[in-house]
Amino acid sequence: MFTTQYILQQVFNGVVFGAMYALLALGMTIIYGILRLIHFAHGALITVGAFCFYVCFALLGIPFAGAIVIVIGFGALMGVILDVIAYKKVVGGPEVSMLITSLGFYIFIENLIKLIASPQPYAFHPPAFFEKLYKKGLVTFRTIDLFIVASSIAIMLVFNLFVKKTRMGKAMRAVSESGEAARIVGINIGRVISFSFIVASAIAAVTGFMWGAKYGQISYSMGFMSGVKAFVAIVIGGVGSIPGAMFGGFILGILEMFSVAFLPPGYAGYRDGIVFFILIIILIVRPSGLLGQKEAES
Amino acid sequence: MASTTKNINNEDRPGIPRGVLALIGIAVLFALLWGSTKVFSRYIVFIVSLIGVYVVAAESLNLTNGYSGLFSLGHAGFMAVGAYTSALLTFPVEMREVFALSPLPNWLGGPQFHWPFFPALIAGGLFAMALAFIVGVPVLRLRGHYLSVASLGLMVLITSLAMNLRNVTRGSIGINSIPKYTNIYWAWGWAVVTVYVVWRVVNSSFGRAMMAIREDVSAAQVQGINPLKYRLLSFAIGAFFAGVAGGLYGHLSGAIRPYGFSFDLTFQIVIMVVLGGMGTIQGPIAGAATLIVLRYILKPVEEGLKVYGLVELIYATLLIVVMIYKPEGILGRRVLRK
Numbered sequence: 001m002f003t004t005q006y007i008l009q010q011v012f013n014g015v016v017f018g019a020m021y022a023l024l025a026l027g028m029t030i031i032y033g034i035l036r037l038i039h040f041a042h043g044a045l046i047t048v049g050a051f052c053f054y055v056c057f058a059l060l061g062i063p064f065a066g067a068i069v070i071v072i073g074f075g076a077l078m079g080v081i082l083d084v085i086a087y088k089k090v091v092g093g094p095e096v097s098m099l100i101t102s103l104g105f106y107i108f109i110e111n112l113i114k115l116i117a118s119p120q121p122y123a124f125h126p127p128a129f130f131e132k133l134y135k136k137g138l139v140t141f142r143t144i145d146l147f148i149v150a151s152s153i154a155i156m157l158v159f160n161l162f163v164k165k166t167r168m169g170k171a172m173r174a175v176s177e178s179g180e181a182a183r184i185v186g187i188n189i190g191r192v193i194s195f196s197f198i199v200a201s202a203i204a205a206v207t208g209f210m211w212g213a214k215y216g217q218i219s220y221s222m223g224f225m226s227g228v229k230a231f232v233a234i235v236i237g238g239v240g241s242i243p244g245a246m247f248g249g250f251i252l253g254i255l256e257m258f259s260v261a262f263l264p265p266g267y268a269g270y271r272d273g274i275v276f277f278i279l280i281i282i283l284i285v286r287p288s289g290l291l292g293q294k295e296a297e298s
Numbered sequence: 299m300a301s302t303t304k305n306i307n308n309e310d311r312p313g314i315p316r317g318v319l320a321l322i323g324i325a326v327l328f329a330l331l332w333g334s335t336k337v338f339s340r341y342i343v344f345i346v347s348l349i350g351v352y353v354v355a356a357e358s359l360n361l362t363n364g365y366s367g368l369f370s371l372g373h374a375g376f377m378a379v380g381a382y383t384s385a386l387l388t389f390p391v392e393m394r395e396v397f398a399l400s401p402l403p404n405w406l407g408g409p410q411f412h413w414p415f416f417p418a419l420i421a422g423g424l425f426a427m428a429l430a431f432i433v434g435v436p437v438l439r440l441r442g443h444y445l446s447v448a449s450l451g452l453m454v455l456i457t458s459l460a461m462n463l464r465n466v467t468r469g470s471i472g473i474n475s476i477p478k479y480t481n482i483y484w485a486w487g488w489a490v491v492t493v494y495v496v497w498r499v500v501n502s503s504f505g506r507a508m509m510a511i512r513e514d515v516s517a518a519q520v521q522g523i524n525p526l527k528y529r530l531l532s533f534a535i536g537a538f539f540a541g542v543a544g545g546l547y548g549h550l551s552g553a554i555r556p557y558g559f560s561f562d563l564t565f566q567i568v569i570m571v572v573l574g575g576m577g578t579i580q581g582p583i584a585g586a587a588t589l590i591v592l593r594y595i596l597k598p599v600e601e602g603l604k605v606y607g608l609v610e611l612i613y614a615t616l617l618i619v620v621m622i623y624k625p626e627g628i629l630g631r632r633v634l635r636k
Binding site: 097108111 | 433440568569605606614
């Protein structure tokens with residue numbers, strides 16, 4: 001019933017989506033590690049990134065490379081804003097107040113975009129060379145697919161090196177292991193938090209461009225589900241583990257694609273439902289995720 | 299409404315027993331409600347009833363999120379369960395075929411039967427409660443955070459079922475022409491019941507155990523409190539009343555759609571609780587009243603100026619400002635922070 005070609009094609013599509021989930025999950029897991037915060041507003045940053053690219057590239061006619069740089073810069077700026085306005089003021093309170101603030105920021109950003117850009121979705125055209133179609137062997141793909149997979153793997157590799165080799169990277173790992181201990185050995189936690197927000201937000205903004213280019217349209221609400229699914233990816237991979245988050249992203253992408261591709265057509269509408277069903281099953285069977293360590297209850 | 303809550307919170311008032319005061323408060327409340335149906339337009343009465351429904355929803359979320367230190371984001375999902383269950387049970391027999399709704403199976407009374415309103419509401423609440431148990435048992439063993447995501451996931455799962463089980467729920471069209479049983483007395487009657495139950499729970503050894511867990515899990519465990527049991531019960535009781543609120547809502551507006559129970563609804567209830575003051579009896583009541591009134595004042599502005607999203611934007615701004623400057627909410631009392 002399903003040819004090898006069909007299956008390979010679905011695996012490939014899954015990997016493309018998985019790469020984007022992995023990038024989002026990477027940012028969210030850094031923030032979760034350091035603040036123990038499920039950063040709902042993270043999803044909003046992909047909307048911001050996508051619309052920022054749309055404005056720069058389609059409306060202002062800035063060349064692609066320039067537009068991407070602006071998207072990264074704007075994402076980083078959003079990270080600074082989130083950090084300064086929201087979390088600096090709320091940090092230190094109960095965990096739940098950060099969660100609520102993050103939720104508030106998500107709704108704020110989403111509705112600001114809805115208000116400015118209208119609730120209608122926009123057609124999103126990446127530069128023409130991204131749309132070029134290839135038929136290599138058994139799979140068909142566009143340049144954008146290669147771009148997404150290659151650049152996300154590159155970002156993950158660079159980030160892994162960064163975390164292992166640099167002072168700031170080591171400080172981030174220390175803080176996520178134990179904030180108290182990190183403070184005692186003289187790590188400036190405030191700086192680590194700010195830095196994490198900036199990096200995570202910049203990555204999310206770029207992911208927004210990829211998301212728009214892959215789907216071909218952007219809308220004010222595109223960030224919510226992807227943000228929450230990124231957290232599902234984290235849980236699948238194992239909370240607190242950076243490789244786990246990326247791994248979980250890919251697994252989620254492939255599973256989601258398979259749930260659409262291999263179930264009877266009537267079930268396609270269950271796509272999001274299936275993702276959360278997987279989440280609940282994982283929480284029951286293996287709450288520490290595939291690569292994670294057991295997190296102490298608190 | 300205000301008088302009831304005031305009485306409830308006067309711990310040591312000499313003279314008249316609190317129970318009597320509360321009854322007088324409730325009597326005054328219902329006299330006022332009766333008066334309002336005589337004085338105001340149907341539109342205003344509808345809004346007042348809606349406030350009652352949201353008091354049920356917000357107060358039940360408050361039990362979970364305010365008193366037990368969990369943070370559920372699935373309230374809209376439980377409301378959807380209650381709304382769909384009760385609507386499907388009460389839908390009149392003679393209209394079922396026209397509206398492409400299948401007749402009730404035999405174990406629910408058979409094709410020639412539709413349920414009266416009250417048992418249908420209870421059934422919706424119990425169904426929501428059962429779901430809360432099923433999801434709660436595995437998830438509540440974990441760190442509190444997981445509940446936020448798992449309950450959100452449950453909500454998405456429920457709405458996607460409501461959207462796709464077309465021969466039961468009619469999919470994205472939703473169900474309309476639900477008999478409008480909910481009136482101002484039903485809504486506020488349940489509001490009073492919910493407030494009473496939450497108040498009784500909170501002011502019992504059960505509630506003290508819950509709050510002990512909220513403040514410090516390890517310390518509570520040392521005292522012999524089993525966190526899972528109390529968290530699970532507070533989550534499940536919250537879900538029951540959320541289901542009832544959903545049923546009331548369906549029978550108030552007469553129409554329900556899967557999209558109506560999305561994250562926006564959860565967010566609205568969360569902000570009612572947070573704004574008014576999590577972990578207080580009066581907070582969610584004030585929050586529900588304020589936000590509903592605000593919504594209906596701003597709605598014409600939003601539509602007139604075509605600035606869709608304005609109401610949510612203002613909600614979100616309020617939420618962020620409150621979290622930064624008065625995290626305990628407008629009517630909340632400052633508690634010792636960890």
